[in-house]
Amino acid sequence: MNPYQGYAYAYPHKTAYRPLPARPGLRQVWASEDRSSLFLYLHVPFCEMRCGFCNLFTQSGAPEGLTGSYLDALDRQAQAAAEAINPASFASVAFGGGTPTYLTAAELSRLCDVASRFADLTAIPFSAETSPATATADRLAVLKDRGVTRLSIGVQSFLDSEAHAAGRPQKRSEVDAALNAIRSAGFGTLNIDLIYGIPGQTHRTWQQSLSEALTWSPEEIYLYPLYVRPLTGLGRRARADAASAGAARADPADQRLSLYRLGRDHLMASGYEQVSMRMFRRGPAPSAGTTQYCCQADGMLGLGCGARSYTSALHYSPEYAVGISRVRRIIDSYVATPDFTNAAVGFALDDSERRRRHLIQSLLQAEGLDRSYYRERFGADPVTDFGAELAGIEAMSWVEKDADRIRLTPEGLAHSDVIGPALYSPRVRELMGAYEAR
Ligand SMILES: C[S@@+](CC[C@H](N)C(=O)[O-])C[C@H]1O[C@@H](n2cnc3c(N)ncnc32)[C@H](O)[C@@H]1O
Numbered sequence: 354m355n356p357y358q359g360y361a362y363a364y365p366h367k368t369a370y371r372p373l374p375a376r377p378g379l380r381q382v383w384a385s386e387d388r389s390s391l392f393l394y395l396h397v398p399f400c401e402m403r404c405g406f407c408n409l410f411t412q413s414g415a416p417e418g419l420t421g422s423y424l425d426a427l428d429r430q431a432q433a434a435a436e437a438i439n440p441a442s443f444a445s446v447a448f449g450g451g452t453p454t455y456l457t458a459a460e461l462s463r464l465c466d467v468a469s470r471f472a473d474l475t476a477i478p479f480s481a482e483t484s485p486a487t488a489t490a491d492r493l494a495v496l497k498d499r500g501v502t503r504l505s506i507g508v509q510s511f512l513d514s515e516a517h518a519a520g521r522p523q524k525r526s527e528v529d530a531a532l533n534a535i536r537s538a539g540f541g542t543l544n545i546d547l548i549y550g551i552p553g554q555t556h557r558t559w560q561q562s563l564s565e566a567l568t569w570s571p572e573e574i575y576l577y578p579l580y581v582r583p584l585t586g587l588g589r590r591a592r593a594d595a596a597s598a599g600a601a602r603a604d605p606a607d608q609r610l611s612l613y614r615l616g617r618d619h620l621m622a623s624g625y626e627q628v629s630m631r632m633f634r635r636g637p638a639p640s641a642g643t644t645q646y647c648c649q650a651d652g653m654l655g656l657g658c659g660a661r662s663y664t665s666a667l668h669y670s671p672e673y674a675v676g677i678s679r680v681r682r683i684i685d686s687y688v689a690t691p692d693f694t695n696a697a698v699g700f701a702l703d704d705s706e707r708r709r710r711h712l713i714q715s716l717l718q719a720e721g722l723d724r725s726y727y728r729e730r731f732g733a734d735p736v737t738d739f740g741a742e743l744a745g746i747e748a749m750s751w752v753e754k755d756a757d758r759i760r761l762t763p764e765g766l767a768h769s770d771v772i773g774p775a776l777y778s779p780r781v782r783e784l785m786g787a788y789e790a791r
Pocket residue numbers: 400406407408409449450451452482483484485505506507508509546547548577578579580581582
């Protein structure tokens with residue numbers, strides 16, 4: 354069985370969202386929500402390049418003036434959201450993308466001003482993503498000065514040849530310069546993203562990348578299995594290769610599971626704690642402001658053309674796409690939007706979807722599901738609600754239960770990308786299946 358069915362980092366997946374005919378006003382959407390501990394997310398959909406593996410909502414480069422107009426639109430959206438949501442209290446904030454540090458230092462400062470409409474950024478955990486080519490001292494200085502506590506950089510591989518094979522024209526000298534600059538700036542938490550399963554990667558080169566990463570003593574490391582998705586550069590290359598070699602050509606051996614085990618064991622032997630299949634942490638401080646920091650019940654306000662927002666009853670976002678021309682069109686239409694007071698696209702969660710979301714989000718964390726917290730929220734035990742599904746996972750020896758918790762075994766965690774999608778509801782599965790990637 355292929356252990357890589359899908360990355361269930363949020364439930365339901367964005368491809369299950371659909372246009373909301375009633376276009377509910379944000380004031381109504383947030384009116385009866387608990388707004389005492391929200392997560393604020395600002396999305397920047399620009400990068401200096403479009404990596405061959407990446408299907409995130411982003412475009413390579415920005416024509417003259419577009420980043421400024423994007424910030425203007427973000428500010429309009431923030432104002433509309435603030436009018437609908439305040440008074441509200443935010444527990445953490447994150448800038449993601451894309452690559453937020455594609456923006457200049459002055460533009461990053463404006464981005465912080467937008468976020469400051471909602472919270473004192475220096476008083477809460479504050480995370481930002483960066484890339485090797487854009488982590489320059491002037492940008493980092495702004496982020497540090499404005500309160501960023503966690504900086505996350507995508508390195509993918511410390512070997513240039515492997516980064517290139519993943520479709521990322523990266524230079525090791527640039528990676529080292531960026532990491533030096535980040536460490537000199539003094540952020541409390543450094544996270545490094547690495548990818549395994551890159552064409553040509555071996556156990557030896559993977560081990561080499563892991564060891565190089567550890568020389569920077571990152572407080573966090575994310576290990577991502579490579580997914581080759583249809584509308585990406587690698588996806589197009591794979592299709593062309595398959596076509597030229599004939600349909601019967603076998604896939605090259607998939608080593609991701611053995612590379613995962615090697616990576617996990619290497620990090621745990623080096624003092625890291627496993628937080629989830631992808632996330633590893635050194636030291637005691639809980640990581641906040643990351644995409645995985647979502648207490649199952651907390652709401653999220655997302656701003657920007659690729660950002661979702663979560664309330665207990667509705668998840669909503671602007672339109673979603675992967676293909677380059679559609680991404681550009683959506684960014685252009687976002688920038689031209691005068692009025693952000695309504696939710697346009699989304700998914701309404703009923704009580705059963707809320708329970709399911711809680712189950713999936715908790716089970717895919719190493720610490721597992723706290724049964725009494727679930728009972729407190731929903732008035733029933735998770736085994737009563739999801740007995741049949743859990744029995745299927747138990748039959749594979751992927752989950753263990755005691756009176757307090759339900760948690761994945763080490764092999765269960767290794768198979769998170771099977772377990773997550775297997776727990777999706779029939780309705781979400783149907784919507785995702787009917788979604789046409791564009
Ligand atoms: C927003 S990016 C990180 C910041 C920055 N844009 C960069 O690339 O340096 C998020 C991370 O997701 C991971 N990622 C994205 N697409 C992936 C894919 N198809 N397979 C595996 N990992 C992927 C990469 O490790 C990447 O660093």
